[in-house]
Amino acid sequence: MKTKISAMIAVLLFCCCLTACTEAKRPIDQPESAWKCEVASIYFEVSEDCKITNATMLDNNGNTVSISLVFSDVNEAKVSITNPEETETYISGTCTFEKNSFTVLLTDIYNSSLSIPARKLTFKKTA
Secondary structure (H helix, E strand, O other), rough: HHHHHHHHHHHHHHHHHHHOOOOHHHHHHHHOOOEEOOOOOOOEEEOOOOOOOEEEEOOOOOEEEEEEEEOOOOOOOEEEEEEOOOOOOOEEEEEOOOEEEEEEEEEEOOOOOOOOOEEEEEEEOOO
């Protein structure tokens, strides 16, 4: 009986370890990574200290606009794309995180000078 219980506990712990290793994370929880959304021409990097850097997107005229991305906690799973000073929100939505990508379902578009052709934006990890 003790052997069966020990074996079951070992299998359970092994499964927990496997699940934790492949857990989906927000981009800001993945230092030294880069992310790109082809649909909305959005690109950003995450620094070694988990800060968003080099974040840009294109406006309706094809000009590159500096932006900032603000992620909520994991449970809330929301993101806002703002101006660099984070004083004006451009777009916001809810996120679904995968290991090397995440999807944003846009709930609000506040800035009409941005060209967002779809309500669902998929970001892929490029580095």
